[in-house]
Amino acid sequence: MKTAILALAALTAATAPARPPRPATPEVTEIRIDKSDHTLSLFAGDTAVRTYGVALGPGGAGPKQWEGDQKTPVGTYRVSGRIPGLFHRFLVVSYPNDEDRLRYGELKRLGEVPKGRGVGHSIGIHGVGSRELAGVHKETDWTLGCIALDDAEIDEVASLVKDGTRIVISD
Numbered sequence: 293m294k295t296a297i298l299a300l301a302a303l304t305a306a307t308a309p310a311r312p313p314r315p316a317t318p319e320v321t322e323i324r325i326d327k328s329d330h331t332l333s334l335f336a337g338d339t340a341v342r343t344y345g346v347a348l349g350p351g352g353a354g355p356k357q358w359e360g361d362q363k364t365p366v367g368t369y370r371v372s373g374r375i376p377g378l379f380h381r382f383l384v385v386s387y388p389n390d391e392d393r394l395r396y397g398e399l400k401r402l403g404e405v406p407k408g409r410g411v412g413h414s415i416g417i418h419g420v421g422s423r424e425l426a427g428v429h430k431e432t433d434w435t436l437g438c439i440a441l442d443d444a445e446i447d448e449v450a451s452l453v454k455d456g457t458r459i460v461i462s463d
Contacts, residue, residue, distance in 0.1 A: 317341055320452045323371070323417070325439055325461040327353065327364055330430070332417070332439060334452060342452070344445050347430045349437040353463045356387070356437055358396060358405045359412040364437050367391055369459040371417075374450065380419030380443040381450050385459055387415040412437065417459075419443035 318336035325332045327348055334342040349356075351363030365387050373384040388396070388411045396411040417439045420429050426442040434440070439461075441449065 317452055320454075320457060323449075323453060323457060323459045325364075325459065327366070327461065327463050332441065332449070334449065342448070344441055344449070345430050347435060347440040348433045349435050350433040351437065355395060356392065356412055356415075357399055358409040360406070360409055360436075361412075362436055364435070364439060364461065365392060365412075365415060366461050366463055369461070371453055371455050371457045371459060373455065375416075378418065379416075379438075379440070379446075380421040381446045382416045382418040383446070383450060383453070385415040385417060385439075388412060417441065417446065417449065419446035 318339070318341060320334045320336055320341065322335040323332060324335060324340075325346065330346050330348065332344045332346045333340045348364040349362040351361050354363060355367065356363040356365040365385075367387075367389055369386045369389060371383050372386040375382040375384065393411055396405065399405050415437050419441055420426070420443060423443065426444070429440060429442075
C-alpha cells in the first residue's frame, strides 16, 4: 500500500503542469516618491513594478529649504552612490540640485535662513538597521529629510536600481 501511494505521488508530480517561472523584474528606470501618500514606487518606463510605504522627514510639504528643516526635498535627483551599513543600507540621493541651491540662495538673500545653516546634504533612501522596527517606524515621520524603508525593502530596492537611476520626489 505504501509503495502504491509513493508511486501515485511520483506519477502525479511528474504529470502536474510546471509552475511558470516568476517573470523577471524589468529594468527600473525611475524611483518616484510621493510625500503625501508616503510611497516609494519603482518604475520601468511608465509601469510601476514595486511600491513601498515609507517614513519621511517630519518637516511637511514643500521643498527642503535649509539644513535642519527636517523636510524631505522635492525635485529630480539621481542615485549617486551607496553606503552599506549606514541605516542597514543607504542609497545616496544627489541632493542638492541646481534648483535647490538657487532656492536656498534666494532665501538666504531675503534673510529667511537661520544663521549657520547651509543648503543641506546627506539625503538618502535607507533602511532602519533593526528588524524590530520593521513596519513600526513608518507609523511616524522621523528622518531628518531622508526616505526610510524596512531593511528587507531597501535590500530589494538596492538590488533593482543602478547608480544613476533618476529619482523624482513630489508633494
